[in-house]
């Protein structure tokens with residue numbers, strides 16, 4: 143008779159961070175249900191979370207270390223000791239010959255906080271490089287910049303309960319119904335309870351989220367900054383701003399006031415291709431509602447103007463005093479399950495653990511002192527796009543990729559594949575062996591996955607959950623932190639034989655304990671937390687300093703902001719059009735997004751056949767007029783081309799789009815399509831501050847295949 147156990151953990155997909163109960167027999171995962179005790183989901187799960195137990199296909203897993211000693215050879219099975227020793231020898235030799243910046247690490251918003259911390263310490267303290275970036279660069283880095291420059295800290299100020307308490311919600315660039323389904327259920331229930339709540343959706347496409355909207359602004363792709371400035375123009379004109387809040391708690395408003403004079407309703411309506419009446423309605427609801435909350439996601443962030451879009455939206459909250467109180471505030475929805483943990487541990491090249499900045503000498507000195515090393519490097523690290531440019535140019539000679547699939551997710555895919563193929567040594571630490579990036583691995587290291595590893599994650603509302611393992615990892619797969627620490631110790635012996643190891647960690651908890659001390663006294667102080675406390679009290683929102691008995695629901699309730707002045711800052715950025723305008727050769731604007739039942743590059747969701755029941759295969763969606771103009775029929779096979787590449791796939795008529803726009807699900811890659819997936823077409827233009835690429839806007843053409 144098999145014994146039956148239940149382990150409380152979290153879902154590994156999106157940033158809602160739902161609690162799950164894993165049913166298992168100690169060896170196999172048998173089922174999953176929503177954790178009624180978890181404050182993020184109160185027992186609910188979406189279609190992806192509730193099928194997690196069906197994604198355990200062992201054929202899809204990397205089970206043993208595999209190594210090849212030449213690019214033309216196939217990888218063959220090896221043991222952990224040989225694999226990591228070989229990697230340490232190659233990295234050490236490369237660093238000795240070409241310097242620490244000749245190697246790099248590219249990691250993931252799906253790692254646990256402890257994994258992230260280990261990688262950060264490895265890169266910055268053992269190798270001596272800031273060349274460590276993560277796929278959060280493609281996800282939330284514009285929100286990071288927006289929060290920091292406007293509010294003074296990378297801290298989403300709200301809680302999920304604010305969604306239920308708000309009187310007016312603006313959802314911008316987010317198909318929340320598909321991307322954050324459980325949170326959307328909470329919003330649907332709130333709207334059913336309080337139908338007077340106003341919901342505004344800003345999205346070029348009429349998405350499933352729009353079904354709940356009282357007003358849908360189908361704006362011209364990329365024109366969000368003009369829209370937000372236009373709203374502020376009307377708020378000023380009508381006197382719907384909070385002068386007392388502006389005077390007491392902010393700076394820079396006079397310049398913004400002058401700036402938005404150039405955004406009158408008639409001009410904004412034309413720039414955004416929306417009606418003047420809708421713009422005025424939107425401004426009136428924002429200006430006259432007792433509480434105003436905004437939610438946003440990739441539509442704002444994945445843009446060459448992502449930082450400006452974030453700050454322009456936050457401007458609206460500061461001008462109306464709609465922050466730091468129930469049902470109000472700017473609230474980014476994190477794409478990945480632990481992109482927040484990555485930001486906290488410093489997993490972007492420009493950051494350091496504890497919300498510190500790599501460019502700040504005092505911050506570098508604090509971290510170096512804590513780690514007991516002389517100094518951290520002063521040379522800036524490379525953010526993702528620049529990192530892969532350096533790889534392409536041969537300046538990066540050894541690359542370690544963990545838990546992410548850049549050979550599908552980065553823009554301008556042909557170039558990314560060229561760069562990976564040419565890199566002398568590519569290590570891929572990964573749970574699934576079929577990802578496009580695994581093809582390029584000289585060394586493949588099998589990683590433990592969901593249900594098999596321990597650590598913590600932070601969700602969109604700053605809530606830290608204890609992630610618990612239920613079953614052992616299959617084959618020889620190991621927890622990411624353990625692989626990283628083992629490699630770090632071997633590299634230390636080669637590079638720093640004289641100093642004691644910085645990696646004497648024997649558990650994920652030991653990493654958490656060290657990391658949390660680096661947050662002490664910082665805005666995100668979570669040094670009052672421990673695994674035992676999380677087990678006792680359940681998931682908690684930071685800051686949670688020592689002595690606290692519970693987490694912090696809402697930030698900035700006292701009107702003080704963590705800029706030196708104590709004030710929040712307005713920013714008067716101009717509206718700039720997306721980088722690649724349409725031309726007669728490429729007359730359509732390509733946008734992309736998520737489907738309900740797939741996740742990212744499908745490394746996990748493609749292993750559960752049930753998840754193809756909703757949408758079986760990728761199609762390109764086009765307005766019926768655009769089909770007609772090209773003499774295409776619904777279902778025809780088409781070639782979709784941009785200046786960088788092409789795909790062949792069926793076309794689908796879709797009047798949720800405006801004429802001139804095309805939409806593609808982001809999930810299908812080379813394994814399923816003729817071509818390299820949606821990012822064969824996208825361009826590597828980046829936001830000047832966040833360095834986040836413009837994945838939501840490329841000019842394309844469609845022709846019959």
Ligand code: SF4
Nearest residue numbers: 153155156160188191
């Ligand atoms: Fe998982 Fe997100 Fe679905 Fe919750 S909403 S079950 S975290 S995918």
